[in-house]
Amino acid sequence: MDVNAQNLQDKARQLQENVLPQLEDARRNLEDMNNRVVSFIRANPGTCLLGAVAVGFIVGRIASRR
Template identity: 70%
Template sequence: MEMNPQQVADRARQLQDRVVPQIDEARQNLVDLNNRVVTFIRANPGTCLLGAVAIGFLVGRIASRR
């Protein structure tokens, strides 16, 4: 099935019209998630620091076994 350049351009526009809103929604969801995470970290810095140390310890243990 051959397509002429106009058909390819139309298909590309249709794809863009479907994908761009999804990308924008995903971007907004990531911004919202980031804001919630930052708020949590600011409200609970000690808990987050202990969690980061624990995860670092576990990663170090796993990495040292190889």
């Protein structure tokens, strides 16, 4: 029983060591993407507003069919 608990702890520790760097990379990538999107929106507010209206119109048309 004690061997199984130690084995599980070792596997959990190994999984954590493998997953944490990947999570950190994903966080950095999402943060970078967010910064780029915010910069684009600030540089092109009219285009983004028109896009949002168009998407809202399309979603509204799809939702009204039901």
